[in-house]
């Protein structure tokens with residue numbers, strides 16, 4: 001294998017785009033090409049106006065602006081990029097299967113397989129193929145099989161290099177990663193490939209934070225890291241329900257347990273439920289894998305994390321309905337936030353989608369505001385659930401730009417994403433415009449309940 005000068009990444013999404021932009025910015029000696037079959041997405045990565053990038057992520061446009069056109073390129077020419085690169089990252093989507101065996105749980109690997117077949121077809125020289133996508137344990141062996149049967153005498157080394165960035169903090173996470181994980185074979189060529197990938201990260205990550213393992217440990221560690229993180233959210237959310245039945249306050253409980261250095265303070269924020277493209281998908285995948293090995297108890301254990309998340313979303317909606325005298329039919333409700341967390345325009349699996357859907361079923365009239373999510377996206381998210389016709393969804397909601405104005409004559413407000421701007425909204429004006437009693441349901445615990453009650457609101461804060 002020759003020296004690494006050209007790398008490419010297949011998949012210009014939330015992971016491929018930011019990850020490669022940071023590699024390019026940190027490694028000016030490398031040429032980095034990011035390719036995707038979605039031409040519209042690539043056009044937006046190439047947009048002159050950096051505010052048009054397809055992903056909103058703090059700090060991203062600065063990093064892209066620094067490297068794009070110098071050593072960072074976005075293109076739809078997948079074959080060419082594969083041909084030119086010595087190292088190919090695969091960062092395509094791996095959603096939950098919606099058909100056939102493993103439907104609703106297993107990861108759908110069709111996009112991964114297509115990439116492997118593209119690489120096998122195009123490659124004329126030895127390549128290192130890096131799994132960046134989150135994949136079930138032992139996927140690398142499937143990839144290898146496809147790659148090794150080309151009959152062209154080309155050698156492929158498959159590495160697993162899962163990504164741990166979180167959306168909204170992706171650039172910071174990439175620049176200051178807690179660790180970089182590289183899994184590969186223990187053969188001489190496997191070890192060399194791991195070192196070559198490690199050398200790229202060593203341009204900015206301290207070497208002691210770059211962990212090398214075998215492929216299977218690396219693949220499994222990614223699923224387990226997400227499962228543990230999601231488990232913490234479900235754990236604290238389950239306790240939030242108990243707090244509401246007693247005089248305990250989940251904020252105080254989280255603080256008290258978080259001071260224990262063995263538990264730690266992070267990821268203990270009770271909420272209306274976790275969302276995002278990965279937690280649910282990766283846990284379902286873990287459950288599926290455990291069950292397929294006959295480990296029923298293990299599968300049931302992790303499945304609870306998802307069941308509690310569903311429970312938390314339902315509980316929030318129930319609380320809204322019972323507080324408003326058991327009916328929201330015909331009532332105007334303002335939803336603040338649609339993204340699955342602040343500082344991203346990503347809405348995949350956002351709790352807001354499920355809360356809105358349940359409220360529409362109860363015939364509420366919804367008004368929705370999110371600073372970074374378009375009306376088109378919101379409607380697509382609801383339509384995708386298939387609960388009712390697209391026409392009915394359009395009748396049931398309005399997407400607005402000014403939440404204060406939109407609060408006029410509304411019965412209730414629900415906070416579903418923790419955007420900073422909601423903390424400093426002109427709540428006095430909002431209160432004056434609303435019908436009384438004016439209900440606020442804080443699904444993110446970002447408002448000061450006492451202050452809101454002093455203004456006059458009937459305020460429900462999750463977990464207290």
Ligand SMILES: NC(=O)C1=CN([C@@H]2O[C@H](COP(=O)(O)OP(=O)(O)OC[C@H]3O[C@@H](n4cnc5c(N)ncnc54)[C@H](O)[C@@H]3O)[C@@H](O)[C@H]2O)C=CC1
Nearest residue numbers: 011012013014015036037038091092093094111133134163
């Ligand atoms: N979103 C996140 O924060 C994180 C995601 N991951 C994992 O990374 C992977 C990618 O996730 P995202 O970037 O969020 O997905 P995404 O859906 O934003 O991007 C995937 C891209 O791959 C492209 N693609 C699919 N098949 C292709 C093919 N054959 N050739 C060229 N392009 C193709 C799609 O058009 C799409 O633009 C997933 O496995 C996910 O689990 C891992 C860590 C964080």
Ligand SMILES: O=C(O)[C@H]1O[C@H](OP(=O)(O)OP(=O)(O)OC[C@H]2O[C@@H](n3ccc(=O)[nH]c3=O)[C@H](O)[C@@H]2O)[C@H](O)[C@@H](O)[C@@H]1O
Nearest residue numbers: 163164165166167233267268269271274275276278340341
């Ligand atoms: O594999 C992935 O996709 C990524 O999944 C998560 O990142 P992400 O989903 O982008 O965002 P998180 O910050 O983890 O938040 C996930 C969800 O949990 C919720 N959450 C998080 C923390 C908390 O204390 N409470 C809580 O409700 C968030 O609001 C959000 O809806 C992980 O944090 C990343 O390490 C991982 O790389």
